[in-house]
Amino acid sequence: MTKALDKEKVKKAARNSIPLSIKTYTLPHETEIYLEEVLKVFLEEFGQDHLKDRLAYCMKELAVNAKKANTKRVYFKEKNLNIDNEEDYKIGMKTFKSDTLNNIDHYLELQKQAGL
Numbered sequence: 001m002t003k004a005l006d007k008e009k010v011k012k013a014a015r016n017s018i019p020l021s022i023k024t025y026t027l028p029h030e031t032e033i034y035l036e037e038v039l040k041v042f043l044e045e046f047g048q049d050h051l052k053d054r055l056a057y058c059m060k061e062l063a064v065n066a067k068k069a070n071t072k073r074v075y076f077k078e079k080n081l082n083i084d085n086e087e088d089y090k091i092g093m094k095t096f097k098s099d100t101l102n103n104i105d106h107y108l109e110l111q112k113q114a115g116l
Contacts (some may be wrong), residue, residue: 020042039056070114075096
């Protein structure tokens with residue numbers, strides 16, 4: 001079920017330069033739609049709704065990249081590898097994709113526990 005959008009809250013945030021934050025551990029289609037609605041209301045408040053499609057694309061790319069980065073963080077931590085060490089990074093990346101795809105629920109739970 002998609003969360004109902006509080007348009008007045010978004011408009012108030014836009015008018016008063018109040019940051020909006022949305023925390024999610026997955027990015028299902030319903031969440032993408034919700035984020036696009038928030039963006040639409042925000043841009044309409046400034047008469048810039050013509051930018052919605054371009055900015056929605058950028059926002060989705062950033063969200064997907066952040067999701068992958070957070071998965072990498074917990075994966076490397078679990079494997080006792082230093083993500084900032086070149087050798088550890090090479091070792092971790094050899095199995096990152098297959099390990100995380102085969103057990104994504106586990107890594108999503110680790111992200112929740114880490115507050116990512």
